[in-house]
Structures are given as C-alpha cells and as structure tokens.
Amino acid sequence: MLLGLIAGLGTCLGALLVVAFGRLGPASISLMLGFASGIMTAVIIFDLLPSSLHYGSLAATLTGFAGGILLMAFLDLGLNILAPSLFRGRGYLKMGYLIAAGIALHDLPEGFAIAAGFAAAERLGPILVLAIGLHNIPEGMATAAPLRYGGMGAGRVLALNAIISLVTPLGTFVGLELVAASYTFIGLLLAFAAGAMTYIVLGELAPESRRSNKPLAYTGMLAGLILIMALSFIA
Template sequence: MGEILLQSTVAGLGTCLGAGAVLLFGPMRSGTLSLLLGFASGIMAAVVIIDLLPTSLQYGQPVVCISGFITGFLFVTGMDYSLGKVLPGRRLQQIYLRMGYLIALGIALHDLPEGIAIAAGYSASAVLGPVLVLAIGMHNIPEGMATAAPLKAGGASSSLILALNALVSLITPLGTMLGLFILQVSHEMNALLLALAAGAMIYIILEKLLPASMGNNGFLALTGLLTGFLFMYGIHSLL
C-alpha cells in the first residue's frame, strides 16, 4: 500500500513540475503547448481504450461499465459547469487570476477519480497500475502549465502558484487512499471505479485538453495526439 501511495504522489506532483517549468522559462510557445496537450490527450485516450474499459468489462457486467462511464462523464461535466458560474470580474488581471484558480480547482476535482483509478488499476493487475501512474503523471505536467500561466499573467506570486499546485497534487494520492478503502470493502467495485475514471478522463480529453490544443495549432495537436496514443500502446505492449 505504501508503494502505491508513493507512486500516486509522484504522479500528482506532475502538476508542480509543469508549473515550475512556466515559472522558470516563462509561458510556452503556443505550438509547443499544443503538442504537449495533444500528447497528454493521446496518452489518456490510450489508457481509456486499451486499459480502463476492457479491464472494467472483465470485472463486471456491461451495464455496470456503461453506467459507471456515463456517471463519471456527467459528474465531471456538472462540476465543470458549476465552476464556470463563480469568480466574476472584468479587469484583465482578474480574468487571468479567475482562469488560473478555476483550472486548478477543475484539476483537483478530476484528480480524485484519477487517484481512485490508480488504486483500481493496481487491484486489477500488476501492469495496469504502473501504466495509469505514468499516464496520469505525464498529463499532469501540461495541466500544471495551464494552471501556472494565467496565474502568472494575473500577477500571482511564484510561491503562491507553487503552493497551489502542490496542494492540488495531493488530491491524487488522496483519491488512491479512498480507492484502496473502497476496494477493501467491496472488491467488485473495481469495474465501476475503472468505468467512472474512464468517463471522467474522456470528458477532460474532449472538453479541455483537445480544444485547448487544437485552438493553438491543429497539426501539432493531432501529431501529439497520435504520438501519445502510440507511446502508451508501445508501453502496454512491452509490459
């Protein structure tokens, strides 16, 4: 259990790594960010298609998998809609700060099911757990960048930006602890948890990562998407 929580914490700290890159080198060029966000999208899509959904179907009935997927998708959809209704402001600095805080809160909310997914993955097989840790850690890096860039533009201090990202990163191991507890109570929850995580990840891909990536540079976004998918497919094949 200790090793699983440690790896989950490392995956969560990817947000701090991304934020640190922005603070050290400044905001990334739009093309580079498109490539990274597309790469993160490809990684997450591969995890959902190759690992989460097939493993969920192995552990439960199709109706459980479908219900979990839809629930995860709708839950994150609802949270995203709620976040868009808060923190009003018209000044450009306020807009940047609100954007940064909302992104951080959104990342924290979806890091919880990702942490649960890590617990479910390790419970399902010795292969799926490490694959999920790698995938989640990789996609947390550009998300940390996405949080830090508007906060920095809004005038937030470097210490505040790093502290906020560090706090967000702790949500992943918290989700893993919750997932491990749930699985001890009922091991059959594996199928539902994996499907929930898959639904949440698909929403993040379709509504957050891909639109942001395609909006800057469509070609680089698609290149990153394909590269990320093939990268995770190759790792899965080796494991």
C-alpha cells in the same frame, strides 16, 4: 499511495516550467496537449474499459462510465455559472483560481483510477501513473500561467500547485479503501475514471491542443497512442 503522489506531482512540474521558463510557445503547447490526449485516449480504450468489463458487469461499466462523465459535466457547469462573479475585476488571478479548483476536482477520479488499476492488474497501475502524470503537466501550466500573469509570486504559485498535487494520492487512498471493502468496486471505479477522463480529453485537452497548431496536435496524439500501445505490448 506513493505512485499516486508521483502522478499528482506532474501538476507541480508544469507550474515549475511556467515559473522557470515563462510562457511556452503555442506550438509547444499544442504538441504537449496532443501528446497527453493521445495517452489518455489509449489508456481509456485499451486498458480502463476492457479491465472494467473484465472485473465487473456491462451494467456496472456503463453506470460507472456515465457517472464519470456526469461528474465532470456538473463540475464544468458549476464553474461556468461561478465564472462571471469570479472574473469580475481580477482578470488572470481569478482565472487561475478557477482553473485550480477545476483541476483539483478532476484529480480525484484520477486517484480512483490508479487504485483500481493496481487492484485490477500489475501493469495497468504503472501505465495509469505515467498517463496521469504526463497529462497533469499541462494542467499545472494552465493553472500557473494566469496566476503569474495576475501578479502572484512564484512561491505561492508552486505552493498552490503542490496542494493540488495531493488530491491525486487522496483519491488513490479512497479508491484503495473502496476496493478493500469489496472487490466488485474495481470494475465500477475503472469505468468511472474512464468516463471522467473521456470528458477531460474531449472537452479540454484535445480541443485546446488543436487551437494553435493542428498538425503538431495530431502528431502528439499519435505519439501518445503509440507509446501506450507499445508499453501494453511489452508488458
């Protein structure tokens, strides 16, 4: 639970960077988002999916993976449907609330991943905490920037991101309860988290990282992949 909270607080750190230093340059954003994409991809390929297959059946892995993707797809569709009415007349402020809602829902399966990761293997849990915490930093920045541009005070921006940070340990708690009820949930939860993270990487992080500076984005991705591979080798 504590590590789930630490991972969730990455969102607050991202918001704090926006409040303290203002908007980062496009090059820095590309590098950071690329780095987060690389870390998430490495965790999916080298940890989540292999562990899911180890602790569950192929059918459970495929079901969980598809379920994670579908959850994020339905969330994305719902936000796109709601967007016109939310944006009308309020600009950046409405955009910030919309992003905050999406990130809060994204963080729930990330908590599942942490719970399942610690239940599956000692080294997988800490790696997931690192990966999720790092990728929450740019998400916090994405939430805070439009809210600040929309006129929200620094205290309220940080408070909103603190609330969002609590969703990850909530997901960790729910995941731990499911794992305690039946050990067979581990493989399904790992695959579900892998599917959700895959949608986030392919649909959000990777495309956005390449928008401003492709070389730095790819450099960040490679660095993230190498970091997780090195941590896995050492562990």
